[in-house]
Amino acid sequence: MRIIACYKYVLDEQDLKINPENKTLATDRAAWKISDYDRNAIEEAVRIKEQLGATVVALTAGPAQAKASLKDALARGSDEGIFIQEDALRGADPAVTARILARAIEKIGDCDLVFCGEGASDDYAQQVGPRLAVLLGWPVVTYVNRTQLEGSLLKAERKLDNGMELVEIELPTVVTVTGDINVPRIPSLKQIMSAGKKPMQTWTLADLGITPDQIVSNLRNESVKGAVVERKRQIFKGDPVETVSQVVAALIKEGTI
């Protein structure tokens, strides 16, 4: 069995700063990381591998600096890493990303299961998984909280707003996972060391038979700005007994308690 874990290399949101003058994001000091839910996707693929035996291929596409992510993806337990290098993918729309990933998955061939995160921790568009399924002609199960694989039957628990949905589906399928599905491992020293020795490949769009006109984004990102929420700065003064009940009333009104 071959399982693909797709991931996006994103800026660490903790390092983002907002320029006070124009509210744009200062990203120059920000580190890169594998998007949070995508770590869950890799972890789930690796857990299935460890239980049932499989080959896990970590797959990502992005500009040159994303190549550095392969080692981390491999240290997390993937067996192989494939990186599709294309600078035009910086800020590409999800349709383009899905097209490239789909073509790569077809090229890898003989895949049974594709894991994606429910959304990326930067734009959280939640589109790549479903779009990928359409392009592959496979079913998709989104927001999966638990998986159980019995032969070629996947039993998945979907986390929805108002409950759980249990789904049974025949492979091959695309699955997008939530952040609750597992706790991604912190790679150990040996896992990090072995990552350097695992096969890594870098493909170009030409390797996938994709022409530049096929990766033109329909979505244009005009700007990303930080939202600054002003504090309410309400101060309650006076008799403590009265003030406390005022504070509590205000908090209840705001829906915080």
Added chain:
Amino acid sequence: MSEEKFDCIIVGAGPAGSTAAYELARQGLEVLLVEKGDKPGSKNMMGGRLYCYSLHRIIPNFWEEAPVERRVEKEELSFLTEHGAMTISLDNEVLGEAPSHSYVVLRADFDAWLAGKAEEAGAMIATGIRVDDLLWAGGKVCGIKAGEDEILSDVVIAADGVNSLLAQRAGLRGELRPEHVSVGAKSVIALPEKTIEDRFCLRGNEGAARLFVGAGTKGAPGGGFLYTNKESVSFGLVFNLGALIKAGVSVAEAVEDFKFHPAIRPLLEGGEVVEYSAHLVPEAGLAMKPRLFTGGMLVAGDAAGFVINTGFMVRGMDLAVTSGALAAKAVIAAKEKGDFSADTLKIYEDFLRQSHVYSDLEAYKNVPELLEEPDMYTTLPALVVDILTDLFKVKGNPPERVQKMVMRHIRQKTSFWKLAKIGWKGARSI
């Protein structure tokens, strides 16, 4: 995979560890560099200044490619009383002449760059890994243990910082003594590039380094520092830990109060604190030096206590770089011999003795005693500030002869005898 053995495992990707890894990897040795932080540099902190000569010997003109902030061409030393400051200021382009110049650096960037050089040279780097213990065989260190993983090597270089767990585990040092270390608290305060240049009278890439003695530490032994980065200043206080405990001063409070000192406030006005950190600094020099080697292991950098504080300059990274390079040289010598016993590895100490590391530490070995002197932080700043204040103030009264005025201040604040004693200590130590 588990049988894999490295020539050398280096613990800690600071300047000592990364330099050692770089030197060894360049010679074709199998090297593993293990770092606890998620990235090299993420756990490291210092005031912010690197003297270039030592790394220049290893990577010539490294400043042309390394992430450095500003080249220091302005040195200032201030004596502070509660309201006043007497500053000695030196502007000299000569200070900026390579390779005996210095740069202000931000460690998160600089350490990552240096570790990257080691990786380029062929060292394997593993970050986010805490090394828990050493492995032993036949009375010699033969590897490391991190979590469940045991990795073997001929030699381990402990470059794991001031509170070196590995040196302790190897029985090379005991617990740190409070009087041997300082605690540094630092803020990185963002200011526009232009503002920094205007406030500190700098042009282009020039930088300023300022040290403060006196009121900043509320009279406790230690000092303040301020270094200019490109678009921020590194600012903070360093306290001798032993004295700090005795004085009962809160570091965080002292830093906050220091920001509002009349000599500091205008420098930081409008700045925004973007980073806050604290770290221990080894400051006792040779007095705290652990044993530097045992079978299969060497100690380098802060872990070896290689920091010099002269009162007017603090040096650590340059010594760390040299000690890392010399540790690598010792490992290469041992590998040629095929013997990694303490008898062979003691050549490391010989290398250090022949290098500037020992001569520098030896030359300044009495400084800690001078810096313990409480009068350095209270009486002396008050003396210079008050004497100069009286010198420059016009009160409309009959003038006091300068010599008489100076005598009066000395008698009021201290005594000739005490001053002479400090002078003697000073002359002996620097």
